[in-house]
Amino acid sequence: xxxxxxxxxxxxxxxxxxxxxxxxxxxxxxxxxxxxxxxxxxxxxxxxxxxxxxxxxxxxxxxxxxxxxxxxxxxxxxxxxxxxxxxxxxxxxxxxxxxxxxxxxxxxxxxxxxxxxxxxxxxxxxxxxxxxxxxxxxxxxxxxxxxxxxxxxxxxxxxxxxxxxxxxxxxxxxxxxxxxxxxxxxxxxxxxxxxxxxxxxxxxxxxxxxxxxxxxxxxxxxxxxxxxxxxxxxxxxxxxxxxxxxxxxxxxxxxxxxxxxxxxxxxxxxxxxxxxxxxxxxxxxxxxxxxxxxxxxxxxxxxxxxxxxxxxxxxxxxxx
Amino acid sequence: xxxxxxxxxxxxxxxxxxxxxxxxxxxxxxxxxxxxxxxxxxxxxxxxxxxxxxxxxxxxxxxxxxxxxxxxxxxxxxxxxxxxxxxxxxxxxxxxxxxxxxxxxxxxxxxxxxxxxxxxxxxxxxxxxxxxxxxxxxxxxxxxxxxxxxxxxxxxxxxxxxxxxxxxxxxxxxxxxxxxxxxxxxxxxxxxxxxxxxxxxxxxxxxxxxxxxxxxxxxxxxxxxxxxxxxxxxxxxxxxxxxxxxxxxxxxxxxxxxxxxxxxxxxxxxxxxxxxxxxxxxxxxxxxxxxxxxxxxxxxxxxxxxxxxxxxxxxxxxxxxxxxxxxxxxxxxxxx
Numbered sequence: 001x002x003x004x005x006x007x008x009x010x011x012x013x014x015x016x017x018x019x020x021x022x023x024x025x026x027x028x029x030x031x032x033x034x035x036x037x038x039x040x041x042x043x044x045x046x047x048x049x050x051x052x053x054x055x056x057x058x059x060x061x062x063x064x065x066x067x068x069x070x071x072x073x074x075x076x077x078x079x080x081x082x083x084x085x086x087x088x089x090x091x092x093x094x095x096x097x098x099x100x101x102x103x104x105x106x107x108x109x110x111x112x113x114x115x116x117x118x119x120x121x122x123x124x125x126x127x128x129x130x131x132x133x134x135x136x137x138x139x140x141x142x143x144x145x146x147x148x149x150x151x152x153x154x155x156x157x158x159x160x161x162x163x164x165x166x167x168x169x170x171x172x173x174x175x176x177x178x179x180x181x182x183x184x185x186x187x188x189x190x191x192x193x194x195x196x197x198x199x200x201x202x203x204x205x206x207x208x209x210x211x212x213x214x215x216x217x218x219x220x221x222x223x224x225x226x227x228x229x230x231x232x233x234x235x236x237x238x239x240x241x242x243x244x245x246x247x248x249x250x251x252x253x254x255x256x257x258x259x260x261x262x263x264x265x266x267x268x269x270x271x272x273x274x275x276x277x278x279x280x281x282x283x284x285x286x287x288x289x290x291x292x293x294x295x296x297x298x299x300x301x302x303x304x305x306x307x308x309x310x311x312x313x314x315x316x317x318x319x320x
Numbered sequence: 321x322x323x324x325x326x327x328x329x330x331x332x333x334x335x336x337x338x339x340x341x342x343x344x345x346x347x348x349x350x351x352x353x354x355x356x357x358x359x360x361x362x363x364x365x366x367x368x369x370x371x372x373x374x375x376x377x378x379x380x381x382x383x384x385x386x387x388x389x390x391x392x393x394x395x396x397x398x399x400x401x402x403x404x405x406x407x408x409x410x411x412x413x414x415x416x417x418x419x420x421x422x423x424x425x426x427x428x429x430x431x432x433x434x435x436x437x438x439x440x441x442x443x444x445x446x447x448x449x450x451x452x453x454x455x456x457x458x459x460x461x462x463x464x465x466x467x468x469x470x471x472x473x474x475x476x477x478x479x480x481x482x483x484x485x486x487x488x489x490x491x492x493x494x495x496x497x498x499x500x501x502x503x504x505x506x507x508x509x510x511x512x513x514x515x516x517x518x519x520x521x522x523x524x525x526x527x528x529x530x531x532x533x534x535x536x537x538x539x540x541x542x543x544x545x546x547x548x549x550x551x552x553x554x555x556x557x558x559x560x561x562x563x564x565x566x567x568x569x570x571x572x573x574x575x576x577x578x579x580x581x582x583x584x585x586x587x588x589x590x591x592x593x594x595x596x597x598x599x600x601x602x603x604x605x606x607x608x609x610x611x612x613x614x615x616x617x618x619x620x621x622x623x624x625x626x627x628x629x630x631x632x633x634x635x636x637x638x639x640x641x642x643x644x645x646x647x648x649x650x651x652x653x654x655x656x
Contacts, residue, residue: 117641
């Protein structure tokens with residue numbers, strides 16, 4: 001019995017840390033900032049956090065496959081999708097199908113390019129996806145140069161992403177559904193076993209007949225598709241598309257994964273922890289904004305949180 | 321295909337021709353020629369000085385990036401560090417008081433060393449993957465920069481133009497004015513960086529940087545303090561970035577917390593195009609300069625080809641991918 005509890009703590013140590021951090025932040029906010037702990041405010045925080053959490057899902061899947069994988073192009077894939085689909089949807093539900101098809105095509109093309117370069121040419125993921133981010137931002141710049149981005153999201157999309165049922169933001173239902181799906185796929189199907197197998201030990205995975213390169217390529221395709229679909233949700237939430245709408249999500253998506261206790265060396269990944277990470281970062285942002293430390297405080301805090309947590313977690317595998 | 325045949329004959333030629341340094345020099349000559357044809361007055365003194373000024377920041381950052389990459393790291397925070405330094409310089413300086421310029425240089429140099437230490441500590445001592453450390457610190461520098469300069473601006477002492485164009489300073493000695501017209505300060509900054517690296521590469525530190533980059537385990541086993549070496553590489557990089565910051569503030573007389581961002585990837589790309597192996601331990605810091613020249617000439621050619629500047633981000637991203645993918649694709653192709 002005692003052993004069971006201590007094993008539970010050992011396994012979920014980092015998630016418990018993330019949870020405690022969130023509670024502390026909300027407590028601190030509740031004491032210092034008026035209205036920080038009202039139901040509306042907390043739900044609003046959760047709503048904003050869910051977009052970060054969706055981008056962090058892309059990140060988590062890429063990271064879990066190991067090979068020091070990371071995807072810096074997620075925010076840019078989302079921006080490009082939103083910008084291109086805005087005029088296609090044009091505020092009509094009938095065009096939503098076309099928009100989703102565009103998102104799927106774009107996402108898989110971007111992901112395939114990333115994945116092929118990373119896994120088959122064995123190029124460093126960070127440099128490849130950073131260059132991809134430049135290319136995508138370049139396309140957005142070229143597309144938006146000299147013309148206005150017209151078009152609005154379809155009403156269905158706006159309902160899903162921006163509206164609430166009662167006090168409860170609809171996006172949380174989506175996030176909940178995705179969480180359940182992710183947990184089932186990663187923990188109960190062979191896909192999860194393959195993913196974590198490749199991430200934790202690629203030689204063993206290779207010897208047991210897994211095509212490591214194909215898996216590492218596939219995670220980027222999944223990441224690209226999820227990022228593009230998240231781009232659709234973002235335009236649904238904001239009502240318009242603009243040049244830099246999602247590039248600010250790249251840093252938080254990685255930070256959320258780290259705060260959520262996922263090892264950056266690959267081989268594990270608990271999406272619930274990642275969602276907690278996203279909530280933590282959003283609550284931190286809100287608190288900083290309440291103190292009047294907008295952008296500067298946010299980026300500084302995110303950078304420090306990432307650096308400090310990494311230095312703690314890196315000690316796990318420091319040997320000499 | 322016959323494998324033996326390939327092993328004996330093909331690499332003999334390719335050993336010379338496909339050395340990364342050779343191909344980057346070749347590309348540079350081609351780029352240089354195209355630019356010289358496209359640009360009128362390319363060889364006039366005025367246009368050469370203007371080109372050196374335009375090229376200098378990327379050259380300095382590329383050399384720094386090369387040092388870090390050779391030591392087995394990578395620096396994603398170079399651009400934000402550059403921005404931070406311009407913010408610190410313009411915050412410490414007061415336009416009315418010339419002596420503040422000296423204070424600003426000293427304070428910023430201290431900040432630069434601190435930046436190198438923080439990056440190097442994470443990479444070397446904490447052994448967090450370099451990309452992640454510098455990704456995290458890039459946001460720390462951005463945050464501090466935004467605290468100092470929420471919007472671009474700030475003030476600078478008049479004599480700081482000596483890092484850009486001494487001719488613009490009033491009442492300066494005519495000889496210095498003439499000298500600045502022929503030899504731009506940007507060139508002196510680049511030469512200073514070359515000199516720093518020349519001295520460092522002759523010392524033990526320089527050899528250790530290569531040793532740690534090519535095989536950190538065996539370097540450690542042979543008694544090299546690998547963490548310290550990686551930190552030293554980061555500090556050298558930071559000092560090169562500091563030189564670039566002097567140039568920027570000399571030119572613009574203001575600081576901007578986001579101005580350096582596009583340079584990060586271009587600096588890394590320059591080093592790779594110049595033949596520095598991304599895996600570490602191989603390549604030359606001086607050839608990073610060649611890589612930076614190539615990227616700069618590409619930008620000029622884009623400009624002359626009348627491609628809209630909106631495409632510049634797109635093109636530089638494509639160049640990076642091609643630059644790092646081409647050598648690998650070539651090896652894969654020649655293996656078949």
